[in-house]
Every structure is written in structure tokens, then in C-alpha cells.
Amino acid sequence: MPPTLASLVHHSALKLTVRAGEDRLDVPVRWAHVSELADPVPYMEGGELLLITALKLDAEDPEAMRRYVKRLAGAGVVGLGFAVGVNYDDIPVALVEAARDEGLPLLEVPRRTPFLAISKAVSAAIAADQYRSVTAGFAAQRELTKQALTGGPEGLLAALASQVDGWAALYDASGAVVATAPEWAGRRAARLTADVERLRERPAPASSVVGGPGTSDNDDRVELHSLGTGRRPRSALAVGTAAALGTAERYAVHSAIALLTLTTERSRSLQAAEQRIGAAVLRMLLAGEPEHARTVAGDLYGGLLDAPFRLIVAETVAVSSVRIAADAPARVPSAAGLAAAAGAIGDPLEALTEVVESAAARSGEALLVVPERERLVVLAADGGAAVTACGEYTVALEAARTGEQAGAGDEDELVVGVSAPVGPIAAAAAYKQAEQALSVARRRGRVYVEHEQLASGSVLPLLADDAVRAFADGLLRPLYEHDATGRGDLVASLRAWLSRHGQWDAAAADLGVHRHTLRYRMRRVEEILGRSLDDPDVRMELWLALKATTSAE
Numbered sequence: 001m002p003p004t005l006a007s008l009v010h011h012s013a014l015k016l017t018v019r020a021g022e023d024r025l026d027v028p029v030r031w032a033h034v035s036e037l038a039d040p041v042p043y044m045e046g047g048e049l050l051l052i053t054a055l056k057l058d059a060e061d062p063e064a065m066r067r068y069v070k071r072l073a074g075a076g077v078v079g080l081g082f083a084v085g086v087n088y089d090d091i092p093v094a095l096v097e098a099a100r101d102e103g104l105p106l107l108e109v110p111r112r113t114p115f116l117a118i119s120k121a122v123s124a125a126i127a128a129d130q131y132r133s134v135t136a137g138f139a140a141q142r143e144l145t146k147q148a149l150t151g152g153p154e155g156l157l158a159a160l161a162s163q164v165d166g167w168a169a170l171y172d173a174s175g176a177v178v179a180t181a182p183e184w185a186g187r188r189a190a191r192l193t194a195d196v197e198r199l200r201e202r203p204a205p206a207s208s209v210v211g212g213p214g215t216s217d218n219d220d221r222v223e224l225h226s227l228g229t230g231r232r233p234r235s236a237l238a239v240g241t242a243a244a245l246g247t248a249e250r251y252a253v254h255s256a257i258a259l260l261t262l263t264t265e266r267s268r269s270l271q272a273a274e275q276r277i278g279a280a281v282l283r284m285l286l287a288g289e290p291e292h293a294r295t296v297a298g299d300l301y302g303g304l305l306d307a308p309f310r311l312i313v314a315e316t317v318a319v320s321s322v323r324i325a326a327d328a329p330a331r332v333p334s335a336a337g338l339a340a341a342a343g344a345i346g347d348p349l350e351a352l353t354e355v356v357e358s359a360a361a362r363s364g365e366a367l368l369v370v371p372e373r374e375r376l377v378v379l380a381a382d383g384g385a386a387v388t389a390c391g392e393y394t395v396a397l398e399a400a401r402t403g404e405q406a407g408a409g410d411e412d413e414l415v416v417g418v419s420a421p422v423g424p425i426a427a428a429a430a431y432k433q434a435e436q437a438l439s440v441a442r443r444r445g446r447v448y449v450e451h452e453q454l455a456s457g458s459v460l461p462l463l464a465d466d467a468v469r470a471f472a473d474g475l476l477r478p479l480y481e482h483d484a485t486g487r488g489d490l491v492a493s494l495r496a497w498l499s500r501h502g503q504w505d506a507a508a509a510d511l512g513v514h515r516h517t518l519r520y521r522m523r524r525v526e527e528i529l530g531r532s533l534d535d536p537d538v539r540m541e542l543w544l545a546l547k548a549t550t551s552a553e
Helices: 005-009 062-074 093-102 115-164 183-190 193-200 247-264 268-286 290-306 336-343 348-363 385-404 424-444 451-456 460-464 466-484 490-499 504-511 515-529 536-552
Strands: 017-020 031-034 048-052 079-083 106-109 167-171 177-181 207-210 221-227 235-241 309-318 367-372 375-381 412-418 448-450
Touching: 005 106, 005 115, 017 093, 031 115, 048 115, 062 093, 079 115, 093 106, 115 167, 115 177, 115 235, 115 247, 167 183, 177 183, 183 235, 193 207, 193 221, 193 235, 221 247, 235 247, 268 290, 268 367, 268 375, 268 424, 290 367, 290 375, 290 424, 309 348, 309 385, 309 424, 348 367, 348 375, 348 385, 348 412, 375 385, 385 412, 385 448, 412 424, 424 448, 424 451, 448 451, 466 490, 466 515, 466 536, 490 504, 490 515, 490 536, 504 515
Parallel strands: 031 048, 048 079, 079 106, 412 448
Antiparallel strands: 017 106, 167 177, 167 235, 207 221, 221 235, 309 375, 309 412, 367 375
């Protein structure tokens, strides 16, 4: 603790006597300053014990003393030491009453106690306090380092909360809470997400102080610090305390920032090495060598291959080539905040990487991420946090795209295809599934498509492809040209006959003609097209062609 007026009064060598302000002696003293100026306030910073002999003061004038004391108190002077036996044998009553009225502590300094002794006592106490703070800071650093090595970020946060007598929280790049200590601080930390997002927008390193909402149980003071060495913060630290941090607590916070940066910001060489291992594991899986892949993966990715996983393939497409699907979500879900956070990164593939890696880190699950030319390949646990975050993030992007009418800008858009759950032996099939889903996503103007959706949906939306429409137009053109001459309605008749599975009476009834008329029309269709309607492949192609041309109308 820094020196206080009480500690100076109790200093046996100083022999100080309290004459006013007895209830305010616990105030810290930043320095002891001697000044005989009639107005020393311009030279004060606040927190000083002012020592005087009243050489230039009319200390017996009540009005002058009230003005003098009031001005000192307003400047933050914490106490006034008056040396008796120099200019006055005793402290004048006017000064004592003025100090009592203002609540400013007034100390009587005996003649045998020089001001220098008081200054030395204050200086020694401050030095001792700083030494204790530095020693405590180094001890805190050792404890935090130990916890970081043995307990990870959670252990480090617990040690930091204990050191500052408050709470601590760690956030990922999206602003989501990763860990808190103690546990009760989770709700308090979650309310600071918006403040963390604003901090992330500032160049790193950045920090800010957030005051509490003012309620009785949440009036803590919170410091926010960005973590990371790059241009964009990787995460953030929040530290909540009842009061401003002291020197020892400040050492502890700075140590925590350094250690958390080391644990969350891996070196580029390590990232590159892990990425090469991940690429090798993926190549072995796709080559049908799961056992070799498992051996190479080791502890880094090995657990990921012990349970069903999904392959995610993502790439970017030009906005101008994206069509907004009619069934695209019209509402931005709760993941919109995550999308906005990652969207600030700029590169869609890098943003998706940030999303899935943050989700996997929070849940403690393994994740394999491999940049592959102009696309990104992710191998993630089925049902895990990374797959869930990927889905929520892309749904938010798709909803935002719908609302903003994509195609208005020049930026690239993200497209994602996801395989069905598989094991290591079926990785090649999963990769093909993800590519098929990716292709459908591009065709349909969707951000995210899972392979299961292809089987459970309809093939008809796939007919929107320009090549399919061109085939349909070429196949049916002779029939449309025939109908344009007014010699019959072969297209409508063919559609009705195919829809009734070749049942003459039912199809003729739909058209309102005799079945013999319909039979004649179907023979004309065969003659014009040069194809037999008895061939099921021909019937299938004609039906799909009719559907393709109908959807284009």
C-alpha cells in the first residue's frame, strides 16, 4: 500500500499531531511538497501533502484562510502540514477552523521535525510500496506462467482473477466468450461483446476501459485489451475489478497479455508446418490410405479420424455470377454478429477459416484446414462446433445477401459445399460429395449446400442450367414450330400424355379431345422428332425438356 496520512501520523520519528480532518487520514499520499506561495495550486498535481510555515500567509485572517484551504482542497491536495515554532508558535485558529470546515486534514509539525524528514519518509514509503509491487508482479508472473503451462488459458485466467481480486474473461476474434474466471463472470463478460467488437476495429495493440452499468452488483471497472501481434487482433482479454488497478495488479495484467498472446498467436513457421501436415493427411485420405494418414496425423489430427467427419469445400465466386435463390433465407439469424465480425477480415475464405477455427478452439475439438489453390478444404467432426458454426455463418451471409440484393458490388462471395458424414476409408467419396454440393450451390445461387439436401430435394432446380435449357430448346423446337402453324397442339398433348404416364383416356380427358385424336398427335410427335415414345429414355428426356422450358418461361 502507498503511504497515507495515517501512516505518517503513526511514524514515531515524525511526531505529527492531527488538528483537523481526522476522518480522512486514510487517503494515499503521492508526494510531500514544500511551498510558501500564497497560491501554490498551479504547481500541484493532486495527492500531495503540502508543507508550510505560513511565511507569506495571513494565517490569522478567517476569510483568507477559507479561500486558501478551499483552493487547496479543490486542487486535490490531501493534507496540510503546518510547522509551529517558526512564524507562528501555534497553528492559528482561522486556519484550523477553515480546514475543519473544508474537511482537509491538518497536521501540526513540531519545530524539531524538519520538512525534509517528512519528505524522506514519504519517499521511502513510496519506494517500499513500489518494491513490494514489483516483487508481487514478478511472483504473479511466475504463477501465471505456471498456470499457462499446466492449465492453459483457463488456468491462467483463474490465476489472474485471483491476483487482481476480480474476474477475467477471454474472447475469440468474433467477440464470443471463450473462458471466464470465476464462472459467475460469464454473464458479465457476455454483455461486453459489443465493446470487444469496437476494440477489434482499432489497430492492435489496443485497450479501453468500460465502466459498469451502475447497478449494485455490477459496478465493476473493466479493462479490455486486444491480443495478438498482427494487424488484426486474434482475441481479447477483459479484466474486471472494483477499483483501478494498482502497480502489482498492472504487472499481472501485462504478464497475462503476453502469455495469452503466446498461447493464442502461433508463429508463422509453426502454422506453416501444421498446414503441411494437414495437407499430407488430406492427400493420404483422398488416396485411400487411411492408416498412413492416421500415422502422420498423430496427436495433432488423430482424434479427428476416430469418429465420423465431414469434408467442407469452399471457394469464392464473383458477385455478378451469383443468383439469389427464391428459397434463400429472408431473416438474419443470431449468427449475424459472427458474420459481421468475420466479414471485417475481407477475404471470404480467410473469414470462414476464422469462424471454424474459433468454434473448434472454443469446444476443444480437432480441425484440419487446408488451403487448396483458390479454395479451402476443411475436415471437421460431424455434429461438432466447427460444422455448426460454418452452417450458421453461411446462413447469416445468405440472409444478408438476400437483403442487400447481391450483384450490386464487385466483391467475391463465398460458396460452400458439405459432404455427408463419413469415416476415413470414404474420404475420397466425401470429397466428391462436397464438390457436388458446391457445384449445386453455385448453380442455385446459394452460399451453403449439404450433400444430404441433394438427395432429399428435387432434381428439377438443376434444370435451370443454361446447357440443359439449350438441349431442351433444341429437342422441342420442331414441335413448337409445328404448333406455330396452327396445325395442332403437339406440345400440350405430349405434356398431358407424359403426365398421365401414357394413359390415353385420362390424358385425352385432360385435353378435352378424343383418345384417337391424342393417338394421332403422339404419332406425329414421333414422326417429327424421329424418336419412339415406347423408349423410356426418350420419355424421360422429353419430360425433363418440358420441365426445363417451363421453368425458363
